[in-house]
Amino acid sequence: MNPLAVLSAKEMRAAEQAAINGGVASAALMETAGKQVAEVAKQEWSKRPVAVICGPGNNGGDGFVAARLLAEAEWPVKVVRVCDRETLKGDAKLMADLYEGEVSEFDANALAGVGLIIDAIFGTGLTRPIEGDVKTALEAINAHPAPVLSVDIPSGVSTDEGAVLGFAIQAARTVTFHAKQPAHLLFPGRALCGVVDVVDIGITGEFDAKIFENHPSLWGARFPRPSWMGHKYERGHVMCVSGGPMSTGAARLAAEGALRIGAGLVTMLSPSAAAPVHASHLTSIMLREANTADEIAGHMQDAEKSNLVTIIGPATGVSEQTRDKTLAILNSSAGAVLDADALTSFAGQPDALFDVLRPDDVLTPHTGEFSRLFSVEMKDGGKLDAARAASKKAGCIVVLKGPDTIIAAPDGLAIINSNAPPDLATAGSGDVLAGLIAGLKAQGMGGFEAAAAGVWFHGACGQTIGPGLIAEDLPKAVPSVLRQLLKPLQEQDDGLTSQQGAQQQ
Numbered sequence: 001m002n003p004l005a006v007l008s009a010k011e012m013r014a015a016e017q018a019a020i021n022g023g024v025a026s027a028a029l030m031e032t033a034g035k036q037v038a039e040v041a042k043q044e045w046s047k048r049p050v051a052v053i054c055g056p057g058n059n060g061g062d063g064f065v066a067a068r069l070l071a072e073a074e075w076p077v078k079v080v081r082v083c084d085r086e087t088l089k090g091d092a093k094l095m096a097d098l099y100e101g102e103v104s105e106f107d108a109n110a111l112a113g114v115g116l117i118i119d120a121i122f123g124t125g126l127t128r129p130i131e132g133d134v135k136t137a138l139e140a141i142n143a144h145p146a147p148v149l150s151v152d153i154p155s156g157v158s159t160d161e162g163a164v165l166g167f168a169i170q171a172a173r174t175v176t177f178h179a180k181q182p183a184h185l186l187f188p189g190r191a192l193c194g195v196v197d198v199v200d201i202g203i204t205g206e207f208d209a210k211i212f213e214n215h216p217s218l219w220g221a222r223f224p225r226p227s228w229m230g231h232k233y234e235r236g237h238v239m240c241v242s243g244g245p246m247s248t249g250a251a252r253l254a255a256e257g258a259l260r261i262g263a264g265l266v267t268m269l270s271p272s273a274a275a276p277v278h279a280s281h282l283t284s285i286m287l288r289e290a291n292t293a294d295e296i297a298g299h300m301q302d303a304e305k306s307n308l309v310t311i312i313g314p315a316t317g318v319s320e321q322t323r324d325k326t327l328a329i330l331n332s333s334a335g336a337v338l339d340a341d342a343l344t345s346f347a348g349q350p351d352a353l354f355d356v357l358r359p360d361d362v363l364t365p366h367t368g369e370f371s372r373l374f375s376v377e378m379k380d381g382g383k384l385d386a387a388r389a390a391s392k393k394a395g396c397i398v399v400l401k402g403p404d405t406i407i408a409a410p411d412g413l414a415i416i417n418s419n420a421p422p423d424l425a426t427a428g429s430g431d432v433l434a435g436l437i438a439g440l441k442a443q444g445m446g447g448f449e450a451a452a453a454g455v456w457f458h459g460a461c462g463q464t465i466g467p468g469l470i471a472e473d474l475p476k477a478v479p480s481v482l483r484q485l486l487k488p489l490q491e492q493d494d495g496l497t498s499q500q501g502a503q504q505q
């Protein structure tokens, strides 16, 4: 299976069942899961008193295995149950029976003197909000100074959404099995996981995954590389629609992003009143006047000559005029990346937009713009489903921006990005992203892959600059990230491309 595949709780159960049908004993899977948890504890922490807190299901079963193996390794182990003994059944009961040490019920003294807590309370089987005595136990764990190692997922986090159901454990580290689940990548779940280890427990076989974690290995083979014999007209053309004289910076940031990522030509389409402002700033980016939707449509005829992709939205203003200009682009043969005001200009009448979008066009809303255009209230943890449904509804690629940006395609495929540092939440950063995506699309990448690559690049540029970042820095960081990405794999610096590097923040 692709190591970047992300499986839902239902898909995890199906993968587990397929392994069982293929002859692997379910108890063997649990034994390996618990063994891997014990191994991570031994690798990451020195020998110390450990409390293993076990819940009523198979997550608790994994905990009993880890407790047995740590006790065999002569760790001082204390097992604490947050369920009645009678609720344990199947493999979990078997593992509880195999544990020979004392098992106590959770109380105020349960964590006294421990230096590590293993959270094996709930995993993928959490079905309802945490409350009552269980909540009291989780609160005591979070209040205790010992680090927490969570089994599969921090208890209280919903697997498919990464939302907190009532209350959740804050882990220092989380060991998950076979593949990541959405909660390991979506906030707030991701922040509650700490460092995530994905370990093998003996599940084999192919799985038709629909969700992936963003990484160059998903799209690197199709990433455009300039060729010796090529010329600028073969590297695509990006046009950027500008706002008025007091709002020109956003379009310039997008244009610079497109040029830096390799588009052969970039042209600013500016209202006449704003053209002198652009003229005093632009050098390698060309400048043309375009005041009306008809004039925009006229420029779109360039699409016949080159692979033209047009960006509209950054500081173009929420107006009927922006709407008409957007429709002029969508009714031409130019590709489109629609951001910010171009999206909000269709709030209240989204069908006028959805009717003309083509499957390869890209929308890049942040959550506010998304809610306005798709008339949905964004809830904690609803992001992945919302982006996938929106992509289907709009019939094009949707990039729902945030610390855990989702890239969704109408056929249900989705990519979750995990390399963006918080420094990227700054004015103008999203404009550069629209430019990166358009620049890659103009060079021949499909909309979905261009969006994934653009989002990853944006994150990698953010990591390169780090604290103090302003949007103007992002296009300037593109060359160093490109140099890194286009190196042969064995020469790449892991800091930028490894999963772990991305996961640590």
Ligand SMILES: NC(=O)C1=CN([C@@H]2O[C@H](COP(=O)(O)OP(=O)(O)OC[C@H]3O[C@@H](n4cnc5c(N)ncnc54)[C@H](OP(=O)(O)O)[C@@H]3O)[C@@H](O)[C@H]2O)[C@H](O)CC1
Binding pocket: 012, 013, 015, 016, 029, 030, 033, 055, 056, 057, 058, 059, 060, 061, 062, 121, 122, 123, 124, 125, 126, 127, 128, 129, 130, 131, 134, 151, 152, 153, 177, 178, 201, 203
């Ligand atoms: N995926 C794999 O290949 C393997 C996974 N393993 C581990 O198994 C768990 C999933 O186990 P499961 O038994 O399905 O679920 P949980 O252990 O997470 O919990 C289910 C029990 O919890 C009760 N529950 C649910 N929500 C609450 C709540 N809010 N408050 C109290 N109790 C709750 C639930 O009760 P129901 O009434 O809803 O039935 C269950 O009793 C996975 O995460 C891995 O750790 C295998 O060990 C290895 C293979």
Ligand SMILES: [K+]
Binding pocket: 059, 119, 120, 121, 122, 123, 150, 151, 152, 153, 154, 155
């Ligand atoms: K857990």
